[in-house]
Amino acid sequence: MKLLRFPRRSFVVLWVLSIQLVLCRMGVFAGDGTKACKLPFQSESESKALNNLEPLANQNFTVDVTVNTSSYRYVFQVCGNAGGVPGAGVIQINLKAQEKPTVIGRYDSTKAIGGSDWVMLIYSNGDPYDNHCNKEPRKAIIMISCDKNTEAGKLTVVLEDNKKQNDCFYLFEMDSSAVCPVVQSRLSAGSIILIIGFCLVAIYLIGGFLYQRLIVGAKGMEQFPNYAFWVEVGNLTADGCDFVCRSRNREEAPAYRGVTSEALEEEPEERDDHLLPM
Ligand SMILES: *[C@@H]1O[C@H](CO)[C@@H](O)[C@H](O)[C@H]1NC(C)=O
Ligand SMILES: *[C@@H]1O[C@H](CO)[C@@H](O)[C@H](O)[C@H]1NC(C)=O
Numbered sequence: 001m002k003l004l005r006f007p008r009r010s011f012v013v014l015w016v017l018s019i020q021l022v023l024c025r026m027g028v029f030a031g032d033g034t035k036a037c038k039l040p041f042q043s044e045s046e047s048k049a050l051n052n053l054e055p056l057a058n059q060n061f062t063v064d065v066t067v068n069t070s071s072y073r074y075v076f077q078v079c080g081n082a083g084g085v086p087g088a089g090v091i092q093i094n095l096k097a098q099e100k101p102t103v104i105g106r107y108d109s110t111k112a113i114g115g116s117d118w119v120m121l122i123y124s125n126g127d128p129y130d131n132h133c134n135k136e137p138r139k140a141i142i143m144i145s146c147d148k149n150t151e152a153g154k155l156t157v158v159l160e161d162n163k164k165q166n167d168c169f170y171l172f173e174m175d176s177s178a179v180c181p182v183v184q185s186r187l188s189a190g191s192i193i194l195i196i197g198f199c200l201v202a203i204y205l206i207g208g209f210l211y212q213r214l215i216v217g218a219k220g221m222e223q224f225p226n227y228a229f230w231v232e233v234g235n236l237t238a239d240g241c242d243f244v245c246r247s248r249n250r251e252e253a254p255a256y257r258g259v260t261s262e263a264l265e266e267e268p269e270e271r272d273d274h275l276l277p278m
Contacts, residue, residue, distance in 0.1 A: 033057020037079035037089075037110040049114025053078045053121070053144065055178040061155040063172075064095070071095040076142060076155055076172060078121070079107050089123040090140040090170070103127045104170050105140035117146035119179045133168035140170045147175035 034050045034057055056078045064073045073093040075083035082088045089107035105123025113120040126138030147153055153175030162168045187195075208225020212218040221227060 034079045036107060037112070038108040039110055039112065041111070045114060046112045049112040049119045050079075050110070052114060052119055052179050053112075056144075056152055056176060059152065061152065061174065063155040063157055065157050069096075074104070074155070074157060074170075074172070076140075076174075077107075079110070089121075090126075090142070090172070102138070104138045114179070117179060117181055119144045129162065129168065132162040134165055136166055136168065138170065139168065140172065142172045142174065144174050144176050144179050146177065146180035148177050148180055150175055150177060152176050152178075
């Protein structure tokens with residue numbers, strides 16, 4: 001009975017794999033990638049907007065920009081050390097000079113604003129401007145918009161607004177499927193498990209039936225795949241049910257019945273005695 005061993009083991013393996021797949025899709029194993037961001041004015045909506053960015057955590061996003069003769073590289077991370085600089089959410093690296101990177105914004109002073117299909121991340125408290133903007137600390141605004149076709153699109157620099165006295169900022173853009181609205185018609189995890197289970201059972205029954213009928217040449221009930229095994233399972237289940245469900249032990253029953261049967265035997269005789277004289 002080689003067949004008996006093969007389907008059972010592969011059945012279990014497939015089952016475990018499909019459950020893991022579903023759990024992964026549910027995000028049960030997701031990390032706490034956005035927990036490092038500090039929201040000074042924390043609110044429910046800000047935490048929610050930040051949570052949407054979880055799939056983008058722990059990645060460096062880079063973009064190179066050349067203006068006139070100078071080239072800069074910007075590195076952005078969601079709530080992580082951009083380019084490995086501690087505390088920095090966005091940094092600027094001068095590619096033409098060996099200087100230490102300029103911090104544009106820090107993730108310990110984050111603001112997150114979320115709309116239906118976008119999230120705006122604002123990192124403040126960067127390194128102060130040298131000459132512009134009243135030497136206030138730099139600020140980075142990253143606009144992340146929904147794009148169903150990419151998990152993390154290209155980072156681009158939109159503008160560097162520093163020709164004013166205060167409230168200057170660097171504006172970045174990025175596309176990501178992470179901020180797209182959730183489609184409600186998606187199947188729940190439970191129904192996916194059920195559908196996979198039904199499919200596997202159907203494949204097992206049909207495949208087993210064809211194998212038994214065409215290759216083994218079985219007839220009647222023997223065509224049922226692993227017939228002997230399932231008969232055994234049925235008998236064991238019945239035994240188990242008998243053991244669990246029966247309220248009285250079988251060994252006790254005869255003694256108890258003995259007592260009752262005697263009592264029952266006496267009663268009718270007494271009653272008969274009463275009845276006879278009448
Ligand atoms: C580029 O160079 C021109 C001429 O030297 C200058 O007027 C302009 O401000 C520069 N642009 C930037 C962004 O530095
Ligand atoms: C981001 O870049 C820095 C510097 O290149 C590197 O040390 C760090 O490991 C990178 N982080 C990730 C998550 O790739």
